[in-house]
Amino acid sequence: xxxxxxxxxxxPTETDxxxxxxxxxxxxxxxxxxxxxxxxxxxRVVSIAWGIVRNAHDAEDLAQEAFVKAFQTIxxxxxxxxxxxxxxxxxxxxxLDVVKHRxxxxxxxxxxxxxxxxxxxxxxxxxxxxxxxRIDEAIEALPEMQRIVARLYLVExxxxxxxxxxxxxxxxxxxxxxxxxxxKLRERLADLYEGRHD
Amino acid sequence: MTEDKxxxxxxxxxxxxxxxxxxxxxxxxxxxxIRDRMHSEASVAxxxxxxxxxxxxxxxxxxxxxxxSVTWIERHEAAxxxxxxxxxxxxxxxxxxxxxxxE
Numbered sequence: 001x002x003x004x005x006x007x008x009x010x011x012p013t014e015t016d017x018x019x020x021x022x023x024x025x026x027x028x029x030x031x032x033x034x035x036x037x038x039x040x041x042x043x044r045v046v047s048i049a050w051g052i053v054r055n056a057h058d059a060e061d062l063a064q065e066a067f068v069k070a071f072q073t074i075x076x077x078x079x080x081x082x083x084x085x086x087x088x089x090x091x092x093x094x095x096l097d098v099v100k101h102r103x104x105x106x107x108x109x110x111x112x113x114x115x116x117x118x119x120x121x122x123x124x125x126x127x128x129x130x131x132x133x134r135i136d137e138a139i140e141a142l143p144e145m146q147r148i149v150a151r152l153y154l155v156e157x158x159x160x161x162x163x164x165x166x167x168x169x170x171x172x173x174x175x176x177x178x179x180x181x182x183x184k185l186r187e188r189l190a191d192l193y194e195g196r197h198d
Numbered sequence: 199m200t201e202d203k204x205x206x207x208x209x210x211x212x213x214x215x216x217x218x219x220x221x222x223x224x225x226x227x228x229x230x231x232i233r234d235r236m237h238s239e240a241s242v243a244x245x246x247x248x249x250x251x252x253x254x255x256x257x258x259x260x261x262x263x264x265x266x267s268v269t270w271i272e273r274h275e276a277a278x279x280x281x282x283x284x285x286x287x288x289x290x291x292x293x294x295x296x297x298x299x300x301e
Contacts, residue, residue, distance in 0.1 A: 031236060034232075034236065035233075038229050038232055039225075042228060042229065043218055046217060046228070047217040051215075051216075056217075056219075059217065060224070063228060064228060064235060065235075067232045067236075068232060068235045071232075071236050131211055132211070132212075132215055135208065135211055135215065136215050139212070139215075151215075154208060154209045154212035154213075155212045155216055157209065157213060182201070182204075185208060186201070189208070193199055193204050
């Protein structure tokens with residue numbers, strides 16, 4: 001089995017090398033080495049899924065599905081590439097499928113008979129202060145794709161090119177969504193930010 | 199506050215909205231779930247591969263035999279039809295008289 005070491009005393013290059021060794025081991029049939037990749041990326045993957053589907057149970061299920069899918073198709077994964085962008089793209093696509101399915105479902109069913117699927121703030125332990133709550137509400141009020149792109153940029157701190165790769169949008173479209181989101185967020189959060197000069 | 203400053207500030211503040219439950223049991227459960235699904239789905243794939251590979255190999259062999267047979271029959275028929283034409287004389291009737299090209 002592939003040896004797992006503490007994340008603390010590793011340089012980024014060493015981490016990359018260990019990741020590449022883990023990928024190579026999985027490709028050659030050592031499924032146990034996949035644990036390293038799961039433990040390294042699991043939290044981020046769940047957070048990305050949760051940000052899109054806003055439901056803890058769905059996010060956990062999607063994260064599991066993403067890792068299983070990545071494992072099953074690891075042969076297609078290019079050696080030498082970082083695993084992160086690949087697994088982030090898989091989980092984003094799966095989460096977007098869930099969102100699209102919900103939208104289709106909403107069109108077919110009566111609105112009032114549906115349970116709330118967004119704004120699942122009860123699962124978010126981080127929302128402990130007014131500022132975080134207001135930002136969360138403002139992002140959630142954005143149109144669907146603006147909301148998803150804004151969340152990936154603002155909350156998950158992905159760059160434009162990374163978001164484009166994850167969502168299969170062009171970088172220009174990502175910038176456009178963010179530009180629209182920024183104008184709306186600035187308006188909605190004006191009372192929080194306009195008075196601040198720091 | 200400038201547009202860029204607002205955006206940077208918002209990005210910095212929004213980082214706390216990441217979903218990171220501090221529940222070790224959850225992460226252990228999720229990791230175990232992935233391991234289970236990997237093994238169960240791998241065994242289904244292996245079972246399918248075990249059945250499908252011999253079946254596909256048999257079909258491929260049958261298709262090859264059929265293709266070779268068709269080619270052989272076509273070549274054989276082509277050769278015999280040339281012989282048939284060559285052995286039959288062609289007769290042309292013109293103005294009541296019959297001429298044979300074989301002669």
